[in-house]
């Protein structure tokens with residue numbers, strides 16, 4: 001089992017993630033982690049904050065001479081914006097007399113429920129941690145998971161397939177082309193015609209003081225058969241993926257394979273026939289999205305994820321001043337208009353984390369070498385079935 005704890009406020013000094021359960025002797029590239037952080041900051045429609053930040057990790061435990069020690073790994077991401085917030089976010093100093101507090105909760109954000117739950121007057125005490133700034137730590141953890149998966153030729157990618165009411169129609173057939181096209185696109189959509197329309201849609205939202213969301217797809221290539229289990233509900237890999245993805249800010253739906261579309265079809269048009277070519281099992285289709293019974297079946301794992309539009313509206317919805325209970329417009333905080341491309345990078349890294357967890361569970365072993373031995377034994381064994 002791998003696990004992590006993260007901490008940190010959006011405008012505090014920085015964010016920290018402590019990771020436990022990785023095997024020893026895994027070569028780790030800081031550049032590869034920083035590259036995932038860089039990708040998370042990209043995408044058309046983001047607000048001014050991303051111009052202030054240049055996220056990189058500082059590793060303070062668990063790695064020596066570029067390899068994991070098998071002990072807890074601590075990674076820190078500094079908030080460059082903190083220098084503009086030192087008084088407003090002070091840990092121990094007195095609250096400044098002229099501090100502007102937030103009393104008008106934004107519909108769709110954690111403001112109202114959070115302020116009531118934790119008995120906060122100033123909604124800033126809620127939004128600082130509810131903020132998706134924390135996804136930087138989630139991505140740092142996922143970037144480490146990606147490096148473990150790469151040792152076993154497992155690759156995780158993501159791309160945008162819908163933005164508001166615009167759908168990508170054509171996609172490159174080769175996964176490598178899909179990745180290249182998505183990475184080159186400002187909205188991370190591999191369909192270049194749809195990308196242009198998506199950018200115009202973000203501009204339209206921005207011009208109207210509005211926001212947009214959409215759908216991204218995550219694909220996992222190279223998973224061996226047998227990750228996850230049908231034996232207990234909490235071991236099912238489909239449930240674990242959905243749970244982890246739904247815990248990303250603003251994610252409101254997850255579907256695996258055909259997902260909701262499967263509910264509209266006859267079974268004969270949903271399930272994937274089973275064939276054998278003399279050396280291995282083949283599935284001519286992949287409606288199951290690589291998961292049957294909560295277990296990987298050797299096909300690509302395909303997950304689609306729905307993100308709602310950003311909650312902060314520059315043309316705000318009606319809200320209530322929590323001090324006076326009078327109807328007022330919701331507060332406006334500096335904000336993104338669309339963070340779907342960034343969310344797709346977060347989703348990609350979250351899926352990498354869940355798959356790495358399932359791989360470590362399947363193979364056991366305290367070191368990378370032991371995991372490799374167990375992997376070879378397992379793949380030899382299943383090749384005889």
Ligand SMILES: Cc1cc2nc3c(=O)[nH]c(=O)nc-3n(C[C@H](O)[C@H](O)[C@H](O)COP(=O)(O)O)c2cc1C
Pocket residue numbers: 047108109110130131132135248249250251308310311312334335336337339342343346
């Ligand atoms: C990468 C990313 C960036 C986000 N940026 C903003 C933002 O700038 N403004 C905002 O109001 N919400 C933003 N959100 C969404 C809020 O964090 C989220 O809606 C809020 O925490 C409430 O959680 P919920 O939507 O999951 O219910 C962002 C989400 C992600 C994934």
Ligand SMILES: C=C(O[C@@H]1CC(C(=O)O)=C[C@@H](OP(=O)(O)O)[C@H]1O)C(=O)O
Pocket residue numbers: 010047048049050053130131132133135136249333334335336
């Ligand atoms: C800081 C990030 O995203 C933030 C997520 C966010 C929210 O409410 O979720 C609100 C905005 O914060 P700020 O008001 O500081 O601009 C985003 O910029 C980031 O992704 O690095």
